[in-house]
Amino acid sequence: MHQVFKRPVSLKDVQTHFCPGCHHGTIHRLVAEALDEFGLQQETIGIASIGCSVFLYYYFDIDVIETPHGRAPAVATGVKRARPDRFVFTYQGDGDLAAIGTAEIIHAANRGEHISVVFVNNTTYGMTGGQMAPTTLLGQRTSTSPTGRKPEVEGFPIRMAELLSGLDGVAFSARAAVNTPKNLMDAKKQIKKAFRYQGEGKGFSFVEVLAACPTNWGMNAIEANERVGREMCEYFKLGTFKNTAGL
Amino acid sequence: MPRIEIDELRCKGCALCTIACPKKLIAMSEQINNLGYRPAVFEGTEVQCTGCALCAEMCPDVAIKVFKEQ
Numbered sequence: 001m002h003q004v005f006k007r008p009v010s011l012k013d014v015q016t017h018f019c020p021g022c023h024h025g026t027i028h029r030l031v032a033e034a035l036d037e038f039g040l041q042q043e044t045i046g047i048a049s050i051g052c053s054v055f056l057y058y059y060f061d062i063d064v065i066e067t068p069h070g071r072a073p074a075v076a077t078g079v080k081r082a083r084p085d086r087f088v089f090t091y092q093g094d095g096d097l098a099a100i101g102t103a104e105i106i107h108a109a110n111r112g113e114h115i116s117v118v119f120v121n122n123t124t125y126g127m128t129g130g131q132m133a134p135t136t137l138l139g140q141r142t143s144t145s146p147t148g149r150k151p152e153v154e155g156f157p158i159r160m161a162e163l164l165s166g167l168d169g170v171a172f173s174a175r176a177a178v179n180t181p182k183n184l185m186d187a188k189k190q191i192k193k194a195f196r197y198q199g200e201g202k203g204f205s206f207v208e209v210l211a212a213c214p215t216n217w218g219m220n221a222i223e224a225n226e227r228v229g230r231e232m233c234e235y236f237k238l239g240t241f242k243n244t245a246g247l
Numbered sequence: 248m249p250r251i252e253i254d255e256l257r258c259k260g261c262a263l264c265t266i267a268c269p270k271k272l273i274a275m276s277e278q279i280n281n282l283g284y285r286p287a288v289f290e291g292t293e294v295q296c297t298g299c300a301l302c303a304e305m306c307p308d309v310a311i312k313v314f315k316e317q
Contacts, residue, residue: 001250005303005313016308020284021261025307181267181301213262221261 008032021221023211044087047076051093052126070101073108076115089116091194094135095125112169116205122213134158161208165241171203173242177210179228249298249315260284290299296301
């Protein structure tokens with residue numbers, strides 16, 4: 001018998017702390033598969049963020065630097081400039097990237113740093129208790145918007161992939177989801193494409209991946225997974241927003 | 248014949264594999280595992296499983312291995 005599906009080498013064989021049905025585990029695996037496929041395990045420096053994605057160094061069998069809240073793109077800038085021969089990617093959630101680290105991500109992107117960013121958008125602050133994030137959908141109840149997000153009070157959800165695609169420094173920007181096998185295959189392709197951009201020295205690449213947070217959404221895993229397709233994919237359209245090299 | 252192996256000690260019982268399987272060959276166990284969850288169990292036969300690996304692709308905990316003949 002031949003094993004056709006196995007754990008990627010870049011992903012350690014350990015139990016994760018993620019809740020049942022959390023898409024972080026899936027996205028971790030897709031990133032690890034991409035690293036394996038390009039043979040990057042030995043030359044990668046991952047940049048972890050704050051949030052549920054904080055334990056990158058426990059789960060990936062690569063070198064990882066843990067950074068303060070939202071500062072992953074700034075640290076990645078330094079790492080990549082000091083060691084341009086290394087493959088450098090950040091892995092950040094929406095509270096980290098779209099709120100706390102807005103300045104860092106926008107300026108790193110605008111400078112066209114040769115890094116890749118994996119942005120996991122689950123419309124809430126997962127680790128700290130489900131507070132409202134800039135990506136929280138209108139009407140969504142969170143611990144800090146208990147009656148639902150209202151545009152006149154809290155503004156509108158930020159579409160980061162589209163926003164960054166407007167910057168000249170960005171070479172690749174796309175959004176994917178992992179809620180269905182089809183979307184998951186597309187997400188794998190988009191992550192690989194983003195990594196190729198860096199590998200071929202073509203500039204800053206950004207992939208947003210829509211994810212479920214069953215615990216903070218107050219749903220079970222199946223309901224949360226369905227919500228990604230029903231509500232999130234409606235507002236956060238999947239697709240490629242910028243692909244300057246046409247990869 | 249293709250077959251899958253579910254690591255019941257790793258499974259958190261999210262059941263995403265049950266909706267991913269095109270042939271609905273995976274169900275949730277009545278037993279509780281060491282994590283306190285009801286893990287997924289393969290309920291089909293090897294004849295029914297095509298080894299498509301969609302269950303393994305969807306599993307957030309990488310708890311499913313898929314085997315196929317060459």
